[in-house]
Structure formats: structure tokens, C-alpha cells
Amino acid sequence: MPEVLSFSQAYRRLLAKTAALFLSYLAVAMSLPVTSIYVIDQLHYGNALGGLAVGITFFSTILTRGYAGRLCDQQGGKACMQRGLYLYMLAGAVCLASSWLADQPALALGVLLSGRLLLGLGESLAIVGMAAWSIGLMGPTHSGKVMSLVGMGMYGAFAAGGPLGLLLFQQAGFRPLMAACALLPLAGLLLIRRFPRIAPHAGQRESFLRILGRIGKPGAAVFLQGVGFAGLGAFFALYFSSRGWAWGSLGLTGFGVGFVLVRVLCGHLPDRIGGAKVALASLAVEAVGQWLIWSAATPAAALLGALLTGVGCSMVFPGMGVEVIKRVPAHLRGSALGGFAAFQDLAYGLTGPVAGLFADSFGYGAVFLTGAVAAMLGMATVALMLAERAPEPARG
Numbered sequence: 001m002p003e004v005l006s007f008s009q010a011y012r013r014l015l016a017k018t019a020a021l022f023l024s025y026l027a028v029a030m031s032l033p034v035t036s037i038y039v040i041d042q043l044h045y046g047n048a049l050g051g052l053a054v055g056i057t058f059f060s061t062i063l064t065r066g067y068a069g070r071l072c073d074q075q076g077g078k079a080c081m082q083r084g085l086y087l088y089m090l091a092g093a094v095c096l097a098s099s100w101l102a103d104q105p106a107l108a109l110g111v112l113l114s115g116r117l118l119l120g121l122g123e124s125l126a127i128v129g130m131a132a133w134s135i136g137l138m139g140p141t142h143s144g145k146v147m148s149l150v151g152m153g154m155y156g157a158f159a160a161g162g163p164l165g166l167l168l169f170q171q172a173g174f175r176p177l178m179a180a181c182a183l184l185p186l187a188g189l190l191l192i193r194r195f196p197r198i199a200p201h202a203g204q205r206e207s208f209l210r211i212l213g214r215i216g217k218p219g220a221a222v223f224l225q226g227v228g229f230a231g232l233g234a235f236f237a238l239y240f241s242s243r244g245w246a247w248g249s250l251g252l253t254g255f256g257v258g259f260v261l262v263r264v265l266c267g268h269l270p271d272r273i274g275g276a277k278v279a280l281a282s283l284a285v286e287a288v289g290q291w292l293i294w295s296a297a298t299p300a301a302a303l304l305g306a307l308l309t310g311v312g313c314s315m316v317f318p319g320m321g322v323e324v325i326k327r328v329p330a331h332l333r334g335s336a337l338g339g340f341a342a343f344q345d346l347a348y349g350l351t352g353p354v355a356g357l358f359a360d361s362f363g364y365g366a367v368f369l370t371g372a373v374a375a376m377l378g379m380a381t382v383a384l385m386l387a388e389r390a391p392e393p394a395r396g
Contacts (some may be wrong), residue, residue: 010137014149016191020085021153028057028087028123029161031095034169034177035116042174043105043112055349056113060120062345066208068124069338073205073331077133078094078197080334084126085185091119092182099175127154127341132334135325136198136337138256143325144270144278147265147318161258206332212339214327218320218386219343221279224378225316226347228290228309228371230257231355236293236306239364245299251306258310260360266315275322276313280382286312287375294368312375317344323385 036050042295072080094115101108127150134146168177212219232255240248270278296302321340328336358366 006075013195014134014138014146017081017134017195018149018153019128020188020191021126021150022157023191024085024185025086025123025154025157026127026161026164026184027092028119029157030165030168030184031092031119032158032165032291033162034174035112038174039109041114042102043108045105046108049109053109053112053116057116057120057123058345058349060117060394061123062342062349064121064124065338065342065345066127066335067121067338068128069208069211069335071125072128072132072334073336076197076199077129077136077334078195079132080125080129080130081192082189084122084129084188086125087118087122087125088185089182090177090183091115091122092180094118096175096178096182099178109293124341128334128338131321131337133198135333135336138260140325140330142271144275144318144322145267145272149269151314151317152263152267155256155259159260178392202275204331206335206345208339210225210337211328211332211335215324215336215340218323218327219340221234221283221378221381221385222317222320222340223343223347224374224381225279225283225286225313226344227355227374228286228368229313229349230348230351231290231367231371232293232306232309234352234360235355235364235367236302238359239293239367240299240302242364245302247299247303250303254303254306255310257312258307259314262314263318267318270315270319270322275319276382276386277319279319279323280379280386282312282314282315282319283375283378283382286316287372287379288312290368290372290375294365294372309371316378323362 032054035053035088036047039045039050039053040047067078068084071083092115097110098108098111098115101111131150132154134150135143138146165177168180232251236251237248240246240251266278286309287342289305289310289312292305292308293302294305296305322338324340325333355367355370358370
């Protein structure tokens with residue numbers, strides 16, 4: 001007989017899962033800033049292969065979101081999340097093994113890329129599994145809160161893991177870092193091991209393409225939101241440097257402060273007033289933040305724009321996630337969440353090279369003007385969603 005929990009008990013379990021995701025996602029975040037350094041400085045390859053070693057994980061994530069969603073629908077969210085955390089551990093061990101082959105750089109690079117591919121697959125399974133498992137626990141009416149906490153676990157790990165990974169790499173080297181990345185997901189597995197699974201829902205399957213069609217508009221809004229974040233992460237420091245300004249590294253700090261603060265204070269709003277309304281207001285704030293960076297005459301104005309970009313980006317994913325949950329039956333929820341996350345992954349993967357072309361032709365400021373335009377197009381997409389559901393006026 002399924003366990004009956006009060007809201008407070010279910011919420012405590014959700015917080016424990018968020019902590020498990022945070023600890024496990026450090027395996028992704030800690031390795032991110034040092035992978036290219038390892039390839040370039042220790043394996044003696046160029047920038048292109050250093051960038052490939054970083055980006056191949058995100059490419060793997062995009063390609064495996066559909067598989068993660070199907071597995072989640074068929075075997076349940078807990079099994080999916082656990083498998084993802086095991087893959088995190090395996091990926092760390094494979095990347096660690098590459099360090100023992102440094103005297104054969106081609107072989108070492110091949111092993112490293114294999115580990116990075118496994119890490120991307122693990123990310124798909126862990127994120128989709130936790131989201132679907134937690135929505136099953138809390139109920140669809142709290143899906144916005146679930147999405148908010150999933151994001152906090154991920155971005156919190158990025159904020160802590162990047163500096164921590166660089167510090168460990170500088171003080172101890174690549175091998176201890178990757179050993180830590182292989183062991184940290186074990187803490188996440190221990191945190192969730194006693195929580196019961198939720199049986200998957202029965203129902204007729206649909207093709208992944210058809211599911212993507214159901215969630216196309218929320219996915220497009222999240223894709224357009226992601227342009228601003230990806231551009232800021234890739235080019236904000238370079239933008240400051242090109243204008244002779246100091247403190248360009250504070251751009252991501254400002255973004256992170258705004259992002260986390262809004263998630264903490266407003267994570268309940270999509271469930272209370274509707275995801276589309278929250279996303280529309282959030283995209284407007286993001287557009288203002290990107291416009292401020294583009295038009296800034298002083299570093300302070302640009303840093304304020306970075307903060308507002310974080311405030312704006314924060315609630316678009318959970319807001320549109322609530323809309324996605326409404327558009328699919330329960331037995332397709334995992335597949336829908338996997339496809340939905342792929343839209344954001346795609347934004348992160350495409351924005352860097354495309355924005356780089358804009359920067360080469362028009363300067364770094366054009367990157368942020370593009371982000372502002374993308375956010376406004378996202379507003380138009382969400383406004384169209386709201387217009388579609390508006391009731392027709394009564395006729396006499």
C-alpha cells in the first residue's frame with residue numbers, strides 16, 4: 001500500500017533530494033572549469049579540443065533527454081535518478097583513468113571524452129528523474145516549487161563547484177579532483193536510498209516528436225530565455241575587458257545572486273498565479289537587464305544588468321515547466337520534462353558560437369542586444385500562450 005505523507009513530510013523529502021542533487025551535481029560543476037585546462041596544459045592539445053572536451057557533455061545531454069524521459073516513464077523517477085548518479089560516479093572514474101595515460105595523449109583524450117559523454121547521459125537521467133519523482137511525490141499542483149528547487153540544486157552546485165574545482169586542481173592536481181568527482185555522487189545516493197519509489201503511470205505511449213509538439217511553445221520560451229544567460233556567461237568578462245573596465249568576473253556573481261534570491265523568494269508563484277504570467281514578467285526583466293548591459297556607459301550599469309538578467313532568468317524555467325505539466329498526461333510526464341529541458345540545453349549549446357560570430361562582426365555589445373531581442377521574442381511567445389487560453393467574449 002502506498003505511503004501517505006503530509007505536505008510537510010513530502011516537502012522535507014523534496015529538500016533532501018535537492019541536497020542529494022546538489023552534492024552529486026558538484027561532479028559536473030567541479031570538472032567544468034578544469035577540463036579544458038587539463039587538455040591544453042597537460043595533454044598539450046589546442047583550444048579547439050579543449051573546448052570540445054567541455055562541450056561534448058552538453059551535446060550528450062541534449063541527445064539523451066528523450067531516452068531519460070522514456071526510462072523515467074517506464075521505470076519511475078527514482079530508478080532514473082539513481083542510474084544518473086551511478087553514471088556520474090562512472091564518468092568520474094573514467095576521467096580519472098585518462099590521467100594515467102597522459103604519456104599517450106591521443107588515448108588519454110579519447111578516454112576523457114568517453115567519460116564526458118557518460119557525464120552528459122548521467123545529467124539527463126539525474127535531472128529528469130528527480131523532477132518527475134518529486135512531482136509525483138508533491139503532486140502536479142506543486143510542480144513550480146519542484147522545478148525551482150531542481151534549479152537551485154543545479155545552479156547552487158555551479159556556484160560552489162566552479163571555484164572549488166579550480167582550487168582543488170591548483171592545489172592537488174587533476175587526479176584528486178576527478179577522484180572527488182567520482183565519490184561525491186555516492187553521498188547523493190545515500191541521501192535518497194530509503195525514499196520509496198513511485199510506481200510509473202500506465203498509458204499509451206507517444207512518439208518523442210509528438211510530445212515535443214505538445215510542449216513547443218513553453219520550450220521555445222525557455223530556449224529564448226537561455227540565450228541571455230549563455231551570452232552573459234561566455235562574453236561578459238570579455239565585454240568588460242574590451243572597454244577597459246575592471247571586475248568583469250563579477251557578472252556571473254551578480255547573475256547568480258539575482259537568480260538564487262528570486263528562486264528562494266518567488267518559487268511558489270508559478271503554482272499560485274500561473275506559470276505563464278510569471279514567465280512573461282520574468283522575460284521582461286531579463287530583456288531590461290540585457291539592454292542595460294548593451295547600453296551601459298559605466299561598469300556599475302552593466303553589473304546591474306547582469307543582476308537583472310539573473311532575476312529575469314530565474315523563474316522562466318519553473319514557470320514554463322508548470323505549463324508543460326498541464327499539457328501532458330501523467331504517464332508521459334518524464335518524456336515531456338526531458339524534451340522541455342532539451343530546449344534549454346540547445347540554447348546553451350548554440351548561443352556561444354552564434355553569439356561569437358555577432359561579436360566578431362559587431363563587437364561584444366551585440367551579444368547582449370541579441371539577448372534582449374531573444375527575451376522579447378520569448379515574451380511574445382508566452383503572450384501568445386496566454387491569448388490562446390483566454391475565453392472568447394460572450395455573444396448576444
